[in-house]
Amino acid sequence: MALITLRQLLDHAAEHGYGVPAFNINNMEQGLAIMEAAKATDAPVIIQASRGARSYANDIMLAKMIEALAAIYPGIPLCMHQDHGNDEATCMTAIRHGFTSVMMDGSLEADGKTPTSYDYNVAITERVSRMAHWVGASVEGELGVLGSLEGESEAEDGHGAEGKLDHSMLLTDPDQAVDFVARTGVDALAIACGTSHGAYKFSRKPDGEILAMKVIEEIHRKLPNTHLVMHGSSSVPQELQDIINSHGGEMPQTFGVPVDEIVRGIRHGVRKVNIDTDARMAMAGQFRRIAAEHPREFDPRKFLKPAMDAMRDMCRERLEAFGTAGNASKIKVIPMDEMAKRYASGAMGPAVTAARAA
Numbered sequence: 206m207a208l209i210t211l212r213q214l215l216d217h218a219a220e221h222g223y224g225v226p227a228f229n230i231n232n233m234e235q236g237l238a239i240m241e242a243a244k245a246t247d248a249p250v251i252i253q254a255s256r257g258a259r260s261y262a263n264d265i266m267l268a269k270m271i272e273a274l275a276a277i278y279p280g281i282p283l284c285m286h287q288d289h290g291n292d293e294a295t296c297m298t299a300i301r302h303g304f305t306s307v308m309m310d311g312s313l314e315a316d317g318k319t320p321t322s323y324d325y326n327v328a329i330t331e332r333v334s335r336m337a338h339w340v341g342a343s344v345e346g347e348l349g350v351l352g353s354l355e356g357e358s359e360a361e362d363g364h365g366a367e368g369k370l371d372h373s374m375l376l377t378d379p380d381q382a383v384d385f386v387a388r389t390g391v392d393a394l395a396i397a398c399g400t401s402h403g404a405y406k407f408s409r410k411p412d413g414e415i416l417a418m419k420v421i422e423e424i425h426r427k428l429p430n431t432h433l434v435m436h437g438s439s440s441v442p443q444e445l446q447d448i449i450n451s452h453g454g455e456m457p458q459t460f461g462v463p464v465d466e467i468v469r470g471i472r473h474g475v476r477k478v479n480i481d482t483d484a485r486m487a488m489a490g491q492f493r494r495i496a497a498e499h500p501r502e503f504d505p506r507k508f509l510k511p512a513m514d515a516m517r518d519m520c521r522e523r524l525e526a527f528g529t530a531g532n533a534s535k536i537k538v539i540p541m542d543e544m545a546k547r548y549a550s551g552a553m554g555p556a557v558t559a560a561r562a563a
């Protein structure tokens with residue numbers, strides 16, 4: 206069993222200068238695809254489940270699946286993370302079901318749509334940090350609201366602000382970030398820099414006007430020991446758009462976050478990179494291709510196997526590009542109980558890169 210906490214994994218990543226993709230899962234096929242990619246590259250992984258994933262798959266099914274994945278791939282440190290927890294209960298029930306890490310996204314109200322005040326965000330995130338750390342689980346907070354700097358913000362996926370937001374909300378304020386980390390004790394900080402969830406992030410290849418990597422650099426300068434998280438970081442590769450559209454799909458042309466911009470972020474403190482859309486597109490492209498090329502086919506496995514392979518290949522590319530590859534075998538997992546003791550002893554204060562493993 207090699208379930209690792211986010212804190213230990215990102216401490217290792219910071220020490221060795223790499224980033225870790227966090228892939229969303231909803232089902233067995235996605236879990237196997239991620240783990241196959243991790244095994245092929247000797248990479249530790251973060252698997253995350255949204256609230257939508259938890260209600261789709263059932264908490265017990267997800268918990269057993271993670272247990273199974275850890276047993277099938279004993280050499281891969283696996284962090285199981287709650288994506289976009291909306292309140293204390295979501296975070297605590299995730300931990301109860303075996304998650305080693307939670308995101309308390311206090312940038313939005315519990316409805317997942319309405320931006321909150323700074324004080325609300327600090328208070329709820331601090332509460333979750335305190336509770337999660339009692340049992341050794343890690344906490345990611347979020348400061349700033351995800352959304353497009355191009356003008357219109359679309360709440361494309363399950364979680365995202367509705368309506369138009371101004372730049373002061375869409376870009377994390379570096380000084381406020383320093384205060385937020387100190388007051389909440391989070392292990393990782395998600396920031397807003399112009400990315401958004403879903404496929405339709407940018408109407409053109411992004412430059413510094415619409416993808417504000419400078420904000421990340423500035424936050425990293427002020428918080429050099431804090432693990433930064435980039436949400437909405439699918440690259441929406443042209444070839445995946447083409448596979449979908451050449452087999453009956455009608456996705457309008459769109460642009461994601463280029464892999465080399467993420468790599469630049471990793472040089473400036475980004476340690477966790479959230480990717481869901483690329484996996485969805487990799488799989489959906491194969492569903493469409495099989496349906497178009499083999500119209501008589503009806504065995505779900507004939508659709509799911511190529512879909513899994515395509516997702517595995519995408520995951521593998523990211524694990525290689527972000528420098529995650531080659532690190533699984535270098536990590537000796539610290540149990541959650543031991544992490545709890547370290548938090549209790551005060552050895553793991555915010556913005557301290559401690560708890561080194563190997």
Ligand SMILES: O=C(CO)COP(=O)(O)O
Pocket residue numbers: 229288289401402403404435436437438439440479480481482483
């Ligand atoms: O941020 C994400 C999950 O929290 C996923 O982002 P994408 O939609 O870009 O894959």
Ligand SMILES: O=C[C@H](O)COP(=O)(O)O
Pocket residue numbers: 229255256257258288289362363364402403481482
């Ligand atoms: O938060 C965004 C992730 O892509 C998860 O999406 P979801 O809520 O549709 O599962």
Ligand SMILES: [Zn+2]
Pocket residue numbers: 310312313347350351
């Ligand atoms: Zn958010």
Ligand SMILES: [Zn+2]
Pocket residue numbers: 289402436437479
């Ligand atoms: Zn997200």
